[in-house]
Amino acid sequence: MSGGAAAPGQGSRWLGAYVLLYIAFLYLPVSLIPLFSFNDSIQAAFPLMGFTLDWYRSLAGNEALRNALVNSLLVGVSAAGIATLCGVTISYMDVFGRNTTARAISAIARLPILIPGVIVGIALLILVNLAGLGPSLLAIVAGHVLAGLPTTVIIMKGRFQAIPRSVAEAAEDLGAREALVFWRILLPLSLPAVASSFMLAFLTSFDEFIIAFFLAGSEQTLPLYIWSQLRFPISLPVVMALGSVILLASVVIAGAAELLRNRGLSAGERR
Amino acid sequence: DGKLKYFTWSGYELPDFNKTFLAAHPDGVEFSMFGDDDDAFTKVKAGFRPDVAHPCYDKVARWNKEGLLQPIDTKRIKNWESIFPTFRNLPDIQAGDGKVWMVPWDWGNTSILYRTDLVKDPEKSWNLLWDKQYAGRMATIDAVHDTPLVAAVLAGVNPFDMSPADLEKVAEKLREQRPLLSAYTTDMTSVQQALASGALVAAMTWNASAVALKKQGVPVEFMNPKEGMLTWTCGYVLLKDATNVDLAYDFINSRLETDAGKYLIEAYGYGSSTSTAFAAVPKETLDNLQLPADPDVMLKTTIFTGPMKQNDDLAKMFEKIKAGG
Amino acid sequence: MADPLLRLKSVRKEFAGGVIGLDAIDLDIAQGEFLTLLGPSGCGKTTTLRVIAGFEAPTGGTVLLDGRDITPLRPYDRPVNTVFQDYALFPHMNVSENIEFGLWLRKIPPADRRKKVAAALDMVGMSDKISARVTELSGGQRQRVALARAIVCEPRMLLLDEPLSALDAHLREQMQVELKRLQSGLGTTFVMVTHDQTEALSISDRIVVMHDGRIEQIASPATLYDRPATRFVASFIGTMNLLEARFAGLSERMMKFDADGLHLSIPAAGEAPGLGESRTIGVRPEDILISAVAGPATTPARVANIVFHGKALRIRAVIGTATEIVIDTPRQGETSALQAGTNIHVYVRQDATCPVLAA
Amino acid sequence: MADPLLRLKSVRKEFAGGVIGLDAIDLDIAQGEFLTLLGPSGCGKTTTLRVIAGFEAPTGGTVLLDGRDITPLRPYDRPVNTVFQDYALFPHMNVSENIEFGLWLRKIPPADRRKKVAAALDMVGMSDKISARVTELSGGQRQRVALARAIVCEPRMLLLDEPLSALDAHLREQMQVELKRLQSGLGTTFVMVTHDQTEALSISDRIVVMHDGRIEQIASPATLYDRPATRFVASFIGTMNLLEARFAGLSERMMKFDADGLHLSIPAAGEAPGLGESRTIGVRPEDILISAVAGPATTPARVANIVFHGKALRIRAVIGTATEIVIDTPRQGETSALQAGTNIHVYVRQDATCPVLAA
Amino acid sequence: MSQISTSAVKTSGASRARFHFAMLLPGGFVTFVLILFALALVVFLGFRLNGGNLLGDGYTLGNFATVLSDPLYLTVSLRSILIAGLVTATTVVTAYPVAYYLAFHAGRRRKLILFLVTLPFWTSYLLRVFAWKIVLAYNGVLNSALMATGLIDEPSLAFLNTPAAVVVTLAHAYAPFAILPIYVALETMPKSLTEAAADLGAKPFTTFRKVILPFSMPGVLAGALVVFVPTIGDYVTPALVGGPSSTMVGSLIQAQFGKANDWPFGAALAVSVMLLIAALILTVRSMDKRYGSRT
Numbered sequence A: 001m002s003g004g005a006a007a008p009g010q011g012s013r014w015l016g017a018y019v020l021l022y023i024a025f026l027y028l029p030v031s032l033i034p035l036f037s038f039n040d041s042i043q044a045a046f047p048l049m050g051f052t053l054d055w056y057r058s059l060a061g062n063e064a065l066r067n068a069l070v071n072s073l074l075v076g077v078s079a080a081g082i083a084t085l086c087g088v089t090i091s092y093m094d095v096f097g098r099n100t101t102a103r104a105i106s107a108i109a110r111l112p113i114l115i116p117g118v119i120v121g122i123a124l125l126i127l128v129n130l131a132g133l134g135p136s137l138l139a140i141v142a143g144h145v146l147a148g149l150p151t152t153v154i155i156m157k158g159r160f161q162a163i164p165r166s167v168a169e170a171a172e173d174l175g176a177r178e179a180l181v182f183w184r185i186l187l188p189l190s191l192p193a194v195a196s197s198f199m200l201a202f203l204t205s206f207d208e209f210i211i212a213f214f215l216a217g218s219e220q221t222l223p224l225y226i227w228s229q230l231r232f233p234i235s236l237p238v239v240m241a242l243g244s245v246i247l248l249a250s251v252v253i254a255g256a257a258e259l260l261r262n263r264g265l266s267a268g269e270r271r
Numbered sequence B: 001d002g003k004l005k006y007f008t009w010s011g012y013e014l015p016d017f018n019k020t021f022l023a024a025h026p027d028g029v030e031f032s033m034f035g036d037d038d039d040a041f042t043k044v045k046a047g048f049r050p051d052v053a054h055p056c057y058d059k060v061a062r063w064n065k066e067g068l069l070q071p072i073d074t075k076r077i078k079n080w081e082s083i084f085p086t087f088r089n090l091p092d093i094q095a096g097d098g099k100v101w102m103v104p105w106d107w108g109n110t111s112i113l114y115r116t117d118l119v120k121d122p123e124k125s126w127n128l129l130w131d132k133q134y135a136g137r138m139a140t141i142d143a144v145h146d147t148p149l150v151a152a153v154l155a156g157v158n159p160f161d162m163s164p165a166d167l168e169k170v171a172e173k174l175r176e177q178r179p180l181l182s183a184y185t186t187d188m189t190s191v192q193q194a195l196a197s198g199a200l201v202a203a204m205t206w207n208a209s210a211v212a213l214k215k216q217g218v219p220v221e222f223m224n225p226k227e228g229m230l231t232w233t234c235g236y237v238l239l240k241d242a243t244n245v246d247l248a249y250d251f252i253n254s255r256l257e258t259d260a261g262k263y264l265i266e267a268y269g270y271g272s273s274t275s276t277a278f279a280a281v282p283k284e285t286l287d288n289l290q291l292p293a294d295p296d297v298m299l300k301t302t303i304f305t306g307p308m309k310q311n312d313d314l315a316k317m318f319e320k321i322k323a324g325g
Numbered sequence C, D: 001m002a003d004p005l006l007r008l009k010s011v012r013k014e015f016a017g018g019v020i021g022l023d024a025i026d027l028d029i030a031q032g033e034f035l036t037l038l039g040p041s042g043c044g045k046t047t048t049l050r051v052i053a054g055f056e057a058p059t060g061g062t063v064l065l066d067g068r069d070i071t072p073l074r075p076y077d078r079p080v081n082t083v084f085q086d087y088a089l090f091p092h093m094n095v096s097e098n099i100e101f102g103l104w105l106r107k108i109p110p111a112d113r114r115k116k117v118a119a120a121l122d123m124v125g126m127s128d129k130i131s132a133r134v135t136e137l138s139g140g141q142r143q144r145v146a147l148a149r150a151i152v153c154e155p156r157m158l159l160l161d162e163p164l165s166a167l168d169a170h171l172r173e174q175m176q177v178e179l180k181r182l183q184s185g186l187g188t189t190f191v192m193v194t195h196d197q198t199e200a201l202s203i204s205d206r207i208v209v210m211h212d213g214r215i216e217q218i219a220s221p222a223t224l225y226d227r228p229a230t231r232f233v234a235s236f237i238g239t240m241n242l243l244e245a246r247f248a249g250l251s252e253r254m255m256k257f258d259a260d261g262l263h264l265s266i267p268a269a270g271e272a273p274g275l276g277e278s279r280t281i282g283v284r285p286e287d288i289l290i291s292a293v294a295g296p297a298t299t300p301a302r303v304a305n306i307v308f309h310g311k312a313l314r315i316r317a318v319i320g321t322a323t324e325i326v327i328d329t330p331r332q333g334e335t336s337a338l339q340a341g342t343n344i345h346v347y348v349r350q351d352a353t354c355p356v357l358a359a
Numbered sequence E: 001m002s003q004i005s006t007s008a009v010k011t012s013g014a015s016r017a018r019f020h021f022a023m024l025l026p027g028g029f030v031t032f033v034l035i036l037f038a039l040a041l042v043v044f045l046g047f048r049l050n051g052g053n054l055l056g057d058g059y060t061l062g063n064f065a066t067v068l069s070d071p072l073y074l075t076v077s078l079r080s081i082l083i084a085g086l087v088t089a090t091t092v093v094t095a096y097p098v099a100y101y102l103a104f105h106a107g108r109r110r111k112l113i114l115f116l117v118t119l120p121f122w123t124s125y126l127l128r129v130f131a132w133k134i135v136l137a138y139n140g141v142l143n144s145a146l147m148a149t150g151l152i153d154e155p156s157l158a159f160l161n162t163p164a165a166v167v168v169t170l171a172h173a174y175a176p177f178a179i180l181p182i183y184v185a186l187e188t189m190p191k192s193l194t195e196a197a198a199d200l201g202a203k204p205f206t207t208f209r210k211v212i213l214p215f216s217m218p219g220v221l222a223g224a225l226v227v228f229v230p231t232i233g234d235y236v237t238p239a240l241v242g243g244p245s246s247t248m249v250g251s252l253i254q255a256q257f258g259k260a261n262d263w264p265f266g267a268a269l270a271v272s273v274m275l276l277i278a279a280l281i282l283t284v285r286s287m288d289k290r291y292g293s294r295t
C-alpha cells in the first residue's frame, strides 16, 4: 500500500496487471523456444511442421553441446561469484573505508563497461600468455569477472550508500570490529543487492562470447558453441532443445526450493 | 605435451574426419573452435598457439605476413598427389622447395541463391544483387572476400590487386547496393529461413544452403552467373611455434584419406580437395549436392577467392560502407 | 578533579560545509559521574557525544580516557556504549537479537545472553515484545530497545542522546531510577543529553550548558539553578524573569534594588554599583508571591493571562511601565479566583536567591 | 458536541501479526479544538493519528469528517497534515524544498511560496538553515523542519506526533505559543500526541488519555487533573499519591478519611462508605504540606530521600506503617535543612481536591 | 570492563589495517592487474602505427586524426548513442513499474516474481535473438497476428532488420539489468516518505514524480548505465536483427581487430568512443549529485 492507503487501491491492481503484461512480454519470445524444439523442421518458422523428439535425441547424443553448457555454468557461477565478491568489497571500501586507494579502485572497477569486449579479450589473452597460463576456462572466468564487475560495483555502492550511517555506527559502538559490522550488519542489510549483483553478473557471463572466444582453450562455452554453429542451420533446433531443457530445469529447481522454503516456513509458524 | 592442438571451424572437429589419426593416437588431439577465420587470425596474432589451424586460402598471406606459419613439406603428405592440381598449384600457397604454406582440404562455391517463383527468369549475373526491383528483399555475405570481391568484378577491376582508384570504384558499387539489402550477414540459418519464408528473394549463400532448401521443397535455384561463381577453399596450416610437428603431419595425412573426404562431401555438401574422395561418392549424391564429378573442369569457370593484396584496406572500406559511409 | 575518566581538550569539530559543530570544548568527566548536556537545539550536544564515542574525528584537540589519548581509537575499542538519538536499531534483527548483539560480540555464552536480554527487556518493560520486528514497534518502544541494547553491555561509560524523549512521564521516571541504579550499582559513568530540565536537575551530578558549540557553564544542578553564570544560562534553565533593576542602596549587608516597583534585596557581594545604576537580576517565577492586599513591600500588578500547569498556575502579569513578569503560584483557594484583568499585588519572597547577571 | 469536525466511530485496528493497536475507539473532535492524546508508550496514539490521516485502514469502524464517511478516502484527499514522529523528511530535498513541497502541490505561485517558507522557517527559528541538506541537521532541527512542513500548508486539521519532543524547553514553549496562535488565528484543529504533561495540561482544550488501545478518559485539563475518572488516569497524570484510606465518618458534609495517620476530608458526594471501609484516594504531592512541629492535623513522617526538581523539592517520606508518600515542596528557608532521615510532620492542605478513585 | 591500553590501540590499528587490506585485495588485484592492463593496452595501441608487430611499431597521432577527421565515425557514434538511448529509455521506463511492484506490492510473491523475471534470461542470448526473429519475421508471430486481426493485408518487412528490431531485442535482453538495480534502490525507501507526501496532498503520480522517482534515482541511473554503455558497444544484435541501417560503433571497432587487421586504429576508435561515453556519464553523474547520493 503505497502513499498510505485506506484500501489496497485501484492503482495497485493496475500495477499488478502491468507486471503480468510485462512478464508476458518477457516470455513471448522465450516461449517459442520450447515450441520449436518439438517442431519437425530445421526452419524455426511458422507454420509448425509436426511433432518430433528428434532434436532432444540429438541433444542427448551431442556431448560437445552438453560440455559447453557445463562449462558455461561453471564459468558463470565462478565469474559471478568473484565479480560479486569484488563488487561487494570494492564498494564497501569505497563507501566505508574512505581512503583514496579504495576510491581509485572503485572508479577503475567501473571502467571495463566502457572497454569493448574484443579489447578485453585480446588484452587478457596477451596477459595470460605472459603469465604462462595460456587460454583456459580460468582465463574466461577472469574475463567475465571484468565484464560483470561494473554492474556489481554500481549496484553494491548504491546499496551501501543507502544504509543509514548510524546503523553501522551503532554496531561499532557495541564493540563490533569492522569485519563484524560488515558480516553481521551491512551484508545482511544488502542481501537483495548482493543477490541481484550475482544474478546480473551470471547472466552477463552466460551470454558473453567475444571475450570467451579469445580466452577459450580447447574447452568452449555455450554461447561460443551456438555462435559458431550459426553457419549450420541444422544445429538451431538442437540448441532450442537445450534452451528448453535449461528452462525446465530452472523451473524445477526453483519450484523445489520454493516448496522447501514454504515447508520450512509453515513448520516455523507452527512452532 | 603430447596432444595435437588443432584450431578449426566449429563443426570441423568431428572424429570421422580423422579416423586413422585417432586409431594411431587415441585422444591425441585437442580442439579449439572458431566461427570466423578473421577472428581466428586475431586470436592467434594475440598469442594463441595451436599446432595446426584451418583458415581459408584468402587468409594465408595474412597469416604468413605476420610470420605465424612454417612451410609444410609436401613429401611428408602421403596423398598430396591425389589433390586436384587446381588446389595444389594455387599460387599463394607455394613456399618453394616442394613446400607449401597450406594443404587445401575443403572447398565450396558461393553464388546467388534465389527463389524461382519470386524472381522470374533473371539474367544469370551477379547484377541481380544490385536489382532495385528487389530492394529490401536481398541479403549478401558479410565478408571481404565475397561481397566486395563480386563488386570489384562487376566494376571491372581486378579484385586481387587494386589501385586506389579501383578501390573507389568498388566502393561506389558497394554504396549502390547497400540500400537494396535487407542484411549483410554470415548467419546462414537466418538467410535460409528468410528465403524459405519469402522475406528474401535472393541472397548470396554457399552451395550447402541450396541443397538444404531444395530438400525442403523450397523453389530455389543456385545461380551460375556469367561472371562466374566464387570458389573458396580452406586447408591446414602449420604454426611456426608448433610443438607437435610429427603429430601434425599424421593428422593432415589422416584428413586427406578417402574416407574423410567422402564424409565431408556427404555430411556437409562441400567439396573435398582430393580426387579419390570424389571417386568414392556415388554420382547421384554428387548431383544432389550440385557438385561436379570432376571439379577440375568446373573450377576453371569460377573465381578463386584467393588473397587480395589490398585486403585490409578493402575490409576497412567495406566496414565504413556497411555503416553508411 | 584529580583524575578524570574522560577529558576533552579543546576539542573542535568543523563539518565539511564549514559549519562549526564544536568550538574548542574543554570538559572533564569523572569516573562514576552522571553528567548531563543541556542546550538549545543544534548547539552541539550530539556532536559532543559522537566525538566521545569515536564516530566523529575532531578537527582539533584530543580526547583522553584514563589520561591516555584515545582520539584515533575506533568506536569498538572504546568502552563506551551509546543510545542514539534516532535509535539506529538493526532493521534486520528482531528485538531480542538487537539487544543480544553486543553480548554476542563479547562472547557471552548463549544461556547468559538470554538471561541478560530478558532482564534488560524487563527493565524497560518490553518483555512481551521480545521477538517483535523492530519495524512494528511504536516510537517509545523503539527507544526502549535502543536503551536496553546499550545498557545490557554494561559499559564503563554510557552516552545517552535524549534516551527518554519518547517515553511518557511515568515510564520516564522509572527509567531514571533504573539509570541511577546502574550508576551506583555498576559505577557506570553517564553522559546524557536531555531536553527535560526537571530530569536534568534531578538526575545529574553536574550539568553542562552548551550554546553554539561552546560550553557556557558547568555546575551542579542547584548552583546552575540558583547562580547561573551568564544571562544565557539564567534564561535557559527553568523560567527566569530577567529584570532591569536600579540600585537603591545598601542596608544590613543587603543590596536593595528596584525593578519597576518590585523590591529586590540581594546579599552584598563584591563591589556595590553606584546609586541608580542598572543591573539585570534574575527572579524565578515561583519566588514572586501574590497578595490580595497592598503591603509595604508589594507593588501593584495586573494579570495578563493564566495558564494551567497542573500543580501550579502560570500567571503573566504586568507591573510598572509595561514590564511583563511571570509568576508560578500553587493552585490554592485564593488563586482560583484570578483571571485576566484582575488587579493583584506582588512581591519577591524574602529568602529568594536572585542572581545578578553579567550583561 | 453537536457537530464534530471529525468523528471516530468504534474504530478498531488489528495489525497483521494479531497485535491490537486500537480497540473500538469513539472520539469526537470539534472544529477549532486543541485535543491532546496522552498515554503510555505503545497505547495506540500514533495509530490513532494514522487512522485519522488515512495511512492505516481501520479493521473496524468508520471515520467521519463533517459527518461524511471518509474511511475509504486516501490521505491526499483529506484536509489533514501530519508531523510524523520520525519526521519523514524527504532526504533528496533540502530544508526549503521540504517545506515548499505542500505549497507547490497546492499550486501556490513561487513568490508566495518563498514568502511562506521564509515565514515558517522564521517561526521555527531555522532561517539560517534554509538550504541545508536535511541529513546535516541535528535532531531538533529536523523536527522543526517537519513541523514547518506541516504547518505551512495551513490545513484544517493538524496531527502532531510528539512534535516538540526533541526541542529544549524554551524553544518548546515558543512553539507552543505559535501553535496556539495558529489555532486561534486560522481556526486550525489540532490533535497532538505529547509526553510532556505540562505541555498537555497548559495547551489543550481537552485531553484524551489512552491505555492499551482504549480511551480511559476524555476531559479538560483541570478536570483530568483534579478528578481523574480511573485509577489509571490518576496515576498517569502528574504524580499522585494513591493512598488506601479508611472511612472515619461524616462531619459538616465532609467525609473524613484516615490514611495511615494522614487525615483527609473530602466533600460528601453520593453514598458514603461504611465506617472503617477502605477507599483509594489520590493526593497530589504539592497538596501535602510539611510542618516542623506537630499539630492536631499532622502525622509524623520520616524523610526517605530528597530530589532537586528546580523550582521544587521532591521528598519521599514514610508515614505510619511503611506507607511511602511523595511530597513536592517549594525550596524555602525551612526546607533546605531537610535531609534523608529527618523527622517531619505532614498534613494535607485543607482545600486540596482529593479524588476518591474507583478500584 | 575492558581496560584501554596502548597495545589495544596498536592491535586495533593492526586488525583494522588487516581487514581493510583483505577487503582491498580481490578488488585491487582485479582492477590493478586485469583492468589497468587492458586499459593501458588499448590506450597504448591507440598511439601506435599499424605494422608487422603485434602491438604496432612507432608512435603516431594519425589514428585519432582519422577518427576525428572522418565524419562517419561521429555519425555512427551518434547513431549508436541514439539507439542505445532508445533502448535505455524503453528498458528503464518499462522496467520501473515492475521494480516498483517488487519493492512495495509483491509481498510474499516477491521471490517468485524475481525468479519469473530472470528466468527467460537463462536461455542463451543468441537463442533469444532467434526467438525474436521468429516473432518479427516476414512470416512471424507479429505479422501473422496483424494479418489475422486484419490490420494489414500482407506481411510487413518493416519489423525485422530495422533499428526498431534492435531496440526491441535489446530492451528485452536488458530487462533484468534495469529491473534489479531499480528494485534494489526502491527497496531501501522508508514507507513513511510516501506517506508524508500523500499527507501533504500529493496524488500518487505526484508522489511518484517528486518523491519516489528522485529517491530511486541512484538505482535508475545505475540501471541506465548498465544498459546504456554495453548496448552502445554491442555489435551482435545489430548484425543479427538490425539490417544495414543499424550498424553501431561496436561493429566498427570489432571489425578493425578482425577483418581489417588494424588494431591501432581499432584501439583509437575505442578510446574515442570511451571518452565520448565517459563525458556523457559525467553529465549524468552531475545529475545524480543534484538528486543527492544519500549517505
Ligand SMILES: Nc1ncnc2c1ncn2[C@@H]1O[C@H](COP(=O)(O)OP(=O)(O)OP(=O)(O)O)[C@@H](O)[C@H]1O
Pocket (backbone or CB within 6 Å): C135, C136, C137, C138, C139, C140, C141, C166, D015, D016, D017, D019, D020, D021, D039, D040, D041, D042, D043, D044, D045, D046, D047, D048, D085
Ligand atoms: N505495523 C505494526 N505491526 C504490528 N504491530 C504494530 C505495528 N505498528 C504498531 N504496532 C503495535 O501497536 C501498538 C500501538 O502502537 P502505536 O505506535 O500506536 O503506539 P504509541 O501510542 O504511538 O506509542 P509511543 O508513545 O511509544 O509512540 C504497539 O504495541 C505497537 O507495537
Ligand SMILES: Nc1ncnc2c1ncn2[C@@H]1O[C@H](COP(=O)(O)OP(=O)(O)OP(=O)(O)O)[C@@H](O)[C@H]1O
Pocket (backbone or CB within 6 Å): C015, C016, C017, C019, C020, C021, C039, C040, C041, C042, C043, C044, C045, C046, C047, C048, C085, D135, D136, D137, D138, D139, D140, D141, D166
Ligand atoms: N554532518 C553534518 N554536516 C554539517 N553540519 C552538521 C552535521 N551534523 C550536524 N551539523 C550541524 O552542527 C550543529 C550541531 O549539531 P548537533 O547534532 O550536535 O546538535 P544538537 O545539540 O544535538 O541538537 P539537537 O538538540 O537538535 O539534537 C547543528 O547546527 C547542525 O546543523
Ligand SMILES: [Mg+2]
Pocket (backbone or CB within 6 Å): C045, C046, C047, C085, C161, D138, D139, D140
Ligand atoms: Mg542532537
Ligand SMILES: [Mg+2]
Pocket (backbone or CB within 6 Å): C138, C139, C140, D045, D046, D047, D085, D161
Ligand atoms: Mg507513537
